[in-house]
Amino acid sequence: MLEQLKEQVYEANMLLPRYGLVTFTWGNVSAIDRESGLFVIKPSGVEYGRLEPEDMVVVDLEGNKVEGKYNPSSDTPTHQILYKRFPKVGGIVHTHSSWATSWAQAGRDIPCYGTTHADYIYGEVPCARSLTKEEIEEAYERNTGILIAEEFQRRNKDYLAVPAVLCKNHGPFTWGKDAHEAVHNAVVLEEVAKMAFRCEHLNPEIAPAPQELQDKHYYRKHGANAYYGQSVES
Amino acid sequence: MLEQLKEQVYEANMLLPRYGLVTFTWGNVSAIDRESGLFVIKPSGVEYGRLEPEDMVVVDLEGNKVEGKYNPSSDTPTHQILYKRFPKVGGIVHTHSSWATSWAQAGRDIPCYGTTHADYIYGEVPCARSLTKEEIEEAYERNTGILIAEEFQRRNKDYLAVPAVLCKNHGPFTWGKDAHEAVHNAVVLEEVAKMAFRCEHLNPEIAPAPQELQDKHYYRKHGANAYYGQSVES
Amino acid sequence: MLEQLKEQVYEANMLLPRYGLVTFTWGNVSAIDRESGLFVIKPSGVEYGRLEPEDMVVVDLEGNKVEGKYNPSSDTPTHQILYKRFPKVGGIVHTHSSWATSWAQAGRDIPCYGTTHADYIYGEVPCARSLTKEEIEEAYERNTGILIAEEFQRRNKDYLAVPAVLCKNHGPFTWGKDAHEAVHNAVVLEEVAKMAFRCEHLNPEIAPAPQELQDKHYYRKHGANAYYGQSVES
Amino acid sequence: MLEQLKEQVYEANMLLPRYGLVTFTWGNVSAIDRESGLFVIKPSGVEYGRLEPEDMVVVDLEGNKVEGKYNPSSDTPTHQILYKRFPKVGGIVHTHSSWATSWAQAGRDIPCYGTTHADYIYGEVPCARSLTKEEIEEAYERNTGILIAEEFQRRNKDYLAVPAVLCKNHGPFTWGKDAHEAVHNAVVLEEVAKMAFRCEHLNPEIAPAPQELQDKHYYRKHGANAYYGQSVES
Numbered sequence: 001m002l003e004q005l006k007e008q009v010y011e012a013n014m015l016l017p018r019y020g021l022v023t024f025t026w027g028n029v030s031a032i033d034r035e036s037g038l039f040v041i042k043p044s045g046v047e048y049g050r051l052e053p054e055d056m057v058v059v060d061l062e063g064n065k066v067e068g069k070y071n072p073s074s075d076t077p078t079h080q081i082l083y084k085r086f087p088k089v090g091g092i093v094h095t096h097s098s099w100a101t102s103w104a105q106a107g108r109d110i111p112c113y114g115t116t117h118a119d120y121i122y123g124e125v126p127c128a129r130s131l132t133k134e135e136i137e138e139a140y141e142r143n144t145g146i147l148i149a150e151e152f153q154r155r156n157k158d159y160l161a162v163p164a165v166l167c168k169n170h171g172p173f174t175w176g177k178d179a180h181e182a183v184h185n186a187v188v189l190e191e192v193a194k195m196a197f198r199c200e201h202l203n204p205e206i207a208p209a210p211q212e213l214q215d216k217h218y219y220r221k222h223g224a225n226a227y228y229g230q231s232v233e234s
Numbered sequence: 235m236l237e238q239l240k241e242q243v244y245e246a247n248m249l250l251p252r253y254g255l256v257t258f259t260w261g262n263v264s265a266i267d268r269e270s271g272l273f274v275i276k277p278s279g280v281e282y283g284r285l286e287p288e289d290m291v292v293v294d295l296e297g298n299k300v301e302g303k304y305n306p307s308s309d310t311p312t313h314q315i316l317y318k319r320f321p322k323v324g325g326i327v328h329t330h331s332s333w334a335t336s337w338a339q340a341g342r343d344i345p346c347y348g349t350t351h352a353d354y355i356y357g358e359v360p361c362a363r364s365l366t367k368e369e370i371e372e373a374y375e376r377n378t379g380i381l382i383a384e385e386f387q388r389r390n391k392d393y394l395a396v397p398a399v400l401c402k403n404h405g406p407f408t409w410g411k412d413a414h415e416a417v418h419n420a421v422v423l424e425e426v427a428k429m430a431f432r433c434e435h436l437n438p439e440i441a442p443a444p445q446e447l448q449d450k451h452y453y454r455k456h457g458a459n460a461y462y463g464q465s466v467e468s
Numbered sequence: 469m470l471e472q473l474k475e476q477v478y479e480a481n482m483l484l485p486r487y488g489l490v491t492f493t494w495g496n497v498s499a500i501d502r503e504s505g506l507f508v509i510k511p512s513g514v515e516y517g518r519l520e521p522e523d524m525v526v527v528d529l530e531g532n533k534v535e536g537k538y539n540p541s542s543d544t545p546t547h548q549i550l551y552k553r554f555p556k557v558g559g560i561v562h563t564h565s566s567w568a569t570s571w572a573q574a575g576r577d578i579p580c581y582g583t584t585h586a587d588y589i590y591g592e593v594p595c596a597r598s599l600t601k602e603e604i605e606e607a608y609e610r611n612t613g614i615l616i617a618e619e620f621q622r623r624n625k626d627y628l629a630v631p632a633v634l635c636k637n638h639g640p641f642t643w644g645k646d647a648h649e650a651v652h653n654a655v656v657l658e659e660v661a662k663m664a665f666r667c668e669h670l671n672p673e674i675a676p677a678p679q680e681l682q683d684k685h686y687y688r689k690h691g692a693n694a695y696y697g698q699s700v701e702s
Numbered sequence: 703m704l705e706q707l708k709e710q711v712y713e714a715n716m717l718l719p720r721y722g723l724v725t726f727t728w729g730n731v732s733a734i735d736r737e738s739g740l741f742v743i744k745p746s747g748v749e750y751g752r753l754e755p756e757d758m759v760v761v762d763l764e765g766n767k768v769e770g771k772y773n774p775s776s777d778t779p780t781h782q783i784l785y786k787r788f789p790k791v792g793g794i795v796h797t798h799s800s801w802a803t804s805w806a807q808a809g810r811d812i813p814c815y816g817t818t819h820a821d822y823i824y825g826e827v828p829c830a831r832s833l834t835k836e837e838i839e840e841a842y843e844r845n846t847g848i849l850i851a852e853e854f855q856r857r858n859k860d861y862l863a864v865p866a867v868l869c870k871n872h873g874p875f876t877w878g879k880d881a882h883e884a885v886h887n888a889v890v891l892e893e894v895a896k897m898a899f900r901c902e903h904l905n906p907e908i909a910p911a912p913q914e915l916q917d918k919h920y921y922r923k924h925g926a927n928a929y930y931g932q933s934v935e936s
Contacts (some may be wrong), residue, residue, distance in 0.1 A: 023425050024352065024418070045463025049415045074454060096350045100423065102432035105347040106440050114637045116494065116564045133446040140450050169348045169443035184492070191491050191566065197436060198570035202665060206574050209637035212601040216608050220542060228542045229513030229613040239853045257893050258886070260818065278932030308922060308930045330818045332893065336900035339815040340908050367914040374918050403911035431904060582871045584728065584798045625875050652726070659800065666804035667796040670899060674808050677871035680835040684842050688776060696776045697747025 001058055001067050005033055006173045009040045009091075010053035011177035016095060019187050020176065027095035028073040031179035032083050032085055034090070034177045039083055043070030045119050063142075074141065081145025082175065086159045091179035093186045096171045099193035100186075104166035110192060111208045117192045118209060118217035119228075120185060122161035125192070130168045148173065149226055161218070164189045235292055236274055239267055243274045244287040245323075246413035250329060251282050253421050261311045261329035262307040265413035266317050268324070273317055277304030297376075308375065315379025316409065320393045325413035327420045330405045333427035334420075337361065338400035344426060345442045347433045351430050352428045352443060352451035354419060356395035359426070360385055364402045382407065395452070398423045469506055469526055469535050473501055478521035480647035484563060485516050487655050495563035496541040499647035500551050502558070505529045507551055511538030531610075534612075542609065549613025550643065554627045559647035560653045564639045567661035567663045568654075571595065572634035578660060579676045581667045585660045586677060586685035587696075588653060590629035593660070594619055598636045614640065630684070632657045703760055703769050704742055707735055711742045711793075712755040714881035718797060721889050729797035730775040732783050733881035736792070739763045741785055745758045745772030765844075776922065783847025784877065788861045793881035795888045798873045801895035802888075805829065806868035812894060813910045815901045819894045820919035821930075822887060822912060824863035828853055829895070832870045850875065856928050863920070 012029040016022040025048070030041035040056045057068030063080045065072060073079070079092050095101075102109050103125075110125040112118055127147050128151040135143040151157075163185045164174045174185040199206055208214075221228045246263040250256040251335040259282070261333050264275035274290045291302030297314045299306060307313075313326050329335075337344050337359075346352055362385040369377040385391075397419045398408040408419040433440055442448075455462045482492040483508055493516070498509035508524045525536030531548045533540060541547075547560050562570075571578050571593075578593040596619040603611040616633050617680040620626075632652045634644045642657055644650040667674055676682075689696045714731040718724040727750070732743035744837045759770030765782045767774060772848045775781075781794050797803075804811050805827075812827040814820055821880040830853040850867050854860075866876045876887040901908055910916075923930040 023421060043464070050317060070464055071461075096425075098429055099432070100352060101348065102429045105429060105433040105443075106436035108436055114569065115570060115639065130444055130447060133444075136446050136450050140454075169447055171349065187491060191564075195566055195573060196572045197432060198567070198665060199573040201435070201576035201669070202571060202576055209573075210598055210601075212604050213598060213637055216604050220608075227539075230511070230538055257889060277932070303927075304932055332897055333900070335816065335818060336897045337904060339897060339901040339911075340904035342904055364912055364915060367912075370914050370918050374922075388760075403915055405817065431900060435903070513760055564803060582774070582803060583873065584803060657723060659798075661811060663800055663804045663807060666801070667807040670808035670810055678832055678835075679808075680838050681832060681871055684838050688842075695773075698745070 002033055002036075002038060003053075005031055005040045005155065006056040006058075007053045007178050008212065009042070009056050010051060012093075012183050013042050013051060014048060015180075015183045016093070016186075019099040019183070019190075021095045021183075021186055021190060022048070023096070027093070027097075028075055028079075028081045029091065029093045029179050030073075030076075031091040031151040031182075031184060032089070038066060039079065039120040041072050041076055041079060044073045046070060053168050075138065075144075077142035078145040078148075078173070081142055082148060082173070085145070085149035086175065088160060088177075089175045091182035092173060092175045092179045093179075093182040094171065094173050095186055097186065097190045097199065099191075100166060101170075102197070103193050104171050105169055107168045108166075110166070110189075110196050111197050112214055113206065114209050115213065115217040116195065116212075119221055120188045121159070121164055121192065122214070122218050124153055124208070125162065125164050125166060125189065126157065127166040127168055130170075144170075161222075236267055236270075237271060237287075239265055239274045240290040240292075241287045242413050243276070243290050244285060246325065246327070246417050247276050247285060248282060249414075249417045250327070250420075252304035253417070253424075255329045255331040255420055255424060256282070256462075257330070261327070261331075262309055262313075263325065263413050263417060264307075264310075264313045264329045265325040265416075266323075272300060273313065275306045275310055275313060277302065278307050280304060296314065309378075311373065311376035312379040312382075312407070315376055316382060316407070319379070320409065321324055321385035321411045322394060322411075324411045326407060326409045327413075327416040328405065328407050329420055331420065331424045333431065334400060334406040334423050335404075336431070337427050338405050339403055341402045344400070344423075344430050346448055347430050347440060348443050349447065349451040350422075350429065352448040353455050354422045355398055356392070356452050357448070358442070359398050359400060359423065360389055360391065361400040381461075395456075430463065469499055470504075470506060471521075473508045474524040475521045476647050477510070477524050478519060478562065480559065480561075480651050481510050482516060482518060483648075483651045484561070484654075487651070487658075489654055489658060490516070490649075492528040493562070495561070495565075496543055496547075497559065497561045497647050497651060498541075498544075498547045499559040499650075500557075506534060507547065509540050509544055509547060511536065512541050514538060520599050522699075543612075545607065545610035546613040546616075546641070547611075549610055550616060550641070553617035554643065556628060556645075557643045558645045559650035560641060560643045561642050561647075561650040562639065562654055563654055564670075565654065565658045567665065568634060568640040568657050569638075570665070571661050572580045573637055575636045578634070578664050580682055580685070581664050581674060582677050583685040584656075584663065586682040587689050588656045589628070589632055589660065590682070590686050592676070593630065593632050593657065594623055594625065594635060595636055597633040612638075629690075704735055704738075704740060705755075707742045707753060708758040709755045709762075711744070711758050711881050712753060714793065714795075714885050715744050715753060716750060716816060717882075717885045718795070718888075721885070721892075723797045723799040723885075723888055724750070725798070729795070729799075730777055730781075731793065731795045731881050731885060732775075732778075732781045733793040733884075734791075740768060741775050741781065743778055743781060745770065745776050748772060777846075779841065779844035780847040780875070783844055783853045784850060784875070787851035788877065789846070790862060790879075791877045791886035792879045795874060795881075795884040796873065796875050797888055799888065799892045801899065802868060802874040802891050803872075804899070805895050806873050807846055807871055809870045812868070812891075812898050814916055815898050815912050817915065817919040818890075818897065820916040821865055821891045821923055823894065824860070824920050825916070826910070827864065827866045827868060827891065828857055828859065829868040829870055846872075863924075900910075
């Protein structure tokens with residue numbers, strides 16, 4: 001069942017330790033098959049060194065396990081909601097990567113200070129508030145997904161142009177057209193978070209990069225007039 | 235004698251350099267066999283590259299060497315006291331890992347700023363005061379253990395829920411149900427110490443994570459209602 | 469065509485990930501054959517793991533592609549202008565290396581705080597201003613090159629003695645007598661940027677190194693009276 | 703000639719990149735044969751990857767090259783003076799290791815904030831002033847050695863108990879009973895410099911570790927009453 005997607009999700013999960021984004025089991029990647037409405041996700045709490053493609057768990061968009069010998073990631077309801085609310089997303093990543101998580105713990109958006117950021121993420125990376133006591137007790141992981149979607153709506157942000165979010169006191173989620181791109185964006189986010197930290201310490205008065213520079217870099221890589229790389233990216 | 239435990243303690247010691255927690259010989263792991271009341275610990279000052287399982291030293295709970303060609307770690311009396319005062323602990327780790335030691339040198343508790351911390355450690359990581367001149371001269375390593383136990387008592391902390399401590403101007407100790415879990419907690423502590431440092435520099439006014447979020451994450455992994463991973467953890 | 473130069477440029481590009489200077493495809497190296505007036509540069513957006521020497525693209529000094537199956541780096545017009553304005557430069561590197569980029573994002577020159585810096589770079593590393601909206605829209609990459617050259621002229625800096633620049637909100641360019649030396653200088657810049665950050669945080673009142681010490685170190689390695697190494701360097 | 707010492711000095715030099723203490727050729731190790739009064743040192747500016755034991759250069763205590771196809775390190779006169787002024791030193795290391803150099807650039811002593819430091823270095827690591835213009839022009843490397851020796855005398859410091867120094871705006875020197883111990887101390891210094899930086903940022907009011915704790919740790923490893931390790935260290 002969805003063997004190819006399981007293979008992709010497995011490969012994408014294995015990239016997390018390789019890029020230094022996870023310690024132990026602190027991360028998970030999923031990807032969705034939009035035709036069947038099923039998504040594939042890492043099992044909960046299984047070490048990366050022991051994972052096999054067939055260990056990936058298949059879940060439907062109501063959050064029911066459809067196939068798999070393991071329990072799916074405890075963060076599955078967050079992925080589920082994001083797939084529902086962000087219909088063009090094909091893959092999702094959650095990590096506790098150290099720089100992005102430090103910003104999340106600090107409860108701060110990451111401003112766009114330069115072109116490394118602007119090449120991939122349009123404008124600041126939003127930090128969503130902590131859940132309330134009621135939201136946590138009612139359905140923590142599910143409400144995390146709802147909060148993220150509402151934060152994007154509230155700020156009028158396009159989730160395709162801003163493929164990353166921080167959850168206050170928790171950590172980052174990133175996404176993309178597939179599992180691989182979602183991991184790629186997780187790496188970008190970590191690098192951007194690190195440089196923004198250092199940038200602010202070098203110049204506490206620094207303002208975000210000029211809007212025209214952000215536009216230039218974002219649109220040289222994205223959209224109809226992109227000219228970076230070997231072919232136009234969607 | 236205790237061959238299996240020696241093997242485990244050896245393996246756990248070898249994880250310290252692999253996780254980047256020790257430089258040279260600056261760390262040690264022990265584990266106890268509660269039935270016989272004997273514990274096994276790394277020899278003092280022997281390089282990790284030259285260690286063999288049979289080099290591990292067997293010590294009783296009064297601190298007497300029972301077997302082994304080498305002297306046990308100079309920190310043995312600290313381990314001994316912790317095994318006596320913390321009767322459900324099965325393994326203990328001491329390192330000079332750089333982020334945790336920086337907090338210890340600063341004489342500060344590590345506040346719980348997020349879920350990475352709350353997943354493993356309930357509330358702040360306490361920093362115990364420096365020993366007095368008299369305590370140092372009388373029995374430095376032994377009094378270090380006594381001070382740690384008293385600090386937990388004074389703060390009314392459950393050592394199973396808070397498997398880590400900082401000793402002021404010195405460094406961290408961590409523990410767990412066995413040597414492997416104690417090393418795992420040493421890795422968690424280092425990661426948590428690093429992110430807390432960065433978090434405070436991103437937002438000097440930051441407060442600890444809301445108590446309900448700390449509770450949620452801690453109890454999703456621990457106790458009767460845990461649902462993280464593939465089976466309930468004790 | 470220019471097979472040897474392609475090989476050199478390929479090798480130099482492959483050094484960027486090895487020295488930890490690039491993430492993904494975020495960097496490029498070029499080198500020029502001054503006789504023919506042609507330069508060789510990395511293709512745009514191709515992963516380092518898939519590059520081959522024959523993938524390098526040949527470009528003339530007007531910016532026209534002369535040979536190659538791929539599009540040249542999107543930063544090609546910047547390289548082109550620098551080769552025109554800095555006639556003794558043989559190789560150019562652009563990266564988003566994390567420490568140098570943090571200074572660029574902060575919009576600050578890197579002061580010369582010590583001999584590591586003075587050994588290779590005479591005086592501060594200049595940070596050029598952001599381009600204006602008009603400059604960006606007219607010809608972003610080309611105007612980046614023009615701005616760098618003008619910044620050196622305005623400050624009366626010798627580009628051979630200062631083989632590095634930061635572009636505000638963007639990142640560093642370095643150069644040298646060939647591709648290999650340009651990469652070498654990119655490594656130096658990153659190391660110098662890191663130590664200058666830490667130095668300022670240890671002593672916010674610190675001033676640049678005394679001029680006589682900077683002179684001593686620079687001239688012990690460069691010029692007619694150099695005595696570092698095994699032969700006089702040009 | 704001195705083949706065994708050359709081998710040791712070669713091995714010690716090769717440890718520098720392995721411990722992450724040098725970039726390119728930015729470091730050198732020497733060791734002395736006290737009987738003959740000759741010391742062996744790395745050649746100047748030769749890459750670590752190409753070094754062979756037989757490339758080491760033999761120099762006498764007046765600074766004359768006695769044997770070797772290469773020029774000795776440009777820092778040779780500093781080593782020479784230190785061997786003369788510090789008669790019990792057997793090996794010397796100079797690096798531009800990044801944390802220690804950051805303190806040197808900041809012109810600050812490294813205070814003893816904890817036991818990691820106290821285990822190896824008694825009290826603060828001194829930072830010697832910059833040389834004057836006259837001292838630089840007269841004999842830069844030689845006067846660096848003289849300044850270090852005078853700084854120890856002025857502060858009444860025992861060079862065996864404090865096997866490290868920082869030269870302002872430059873970088874660290876360390877030493878030991880042989881080349882290997884000198885490298886060991888260079889690693890200790892880097893680690894201590896890193897943790898002291900972080901410690902001060904966690905608690906700007908922090909004072910050095912209590913003297914009695916420094917004494918305890920230093921003397922548990924050094925002198926007649928040492929009990930760390932498997933045998934008494936001198």
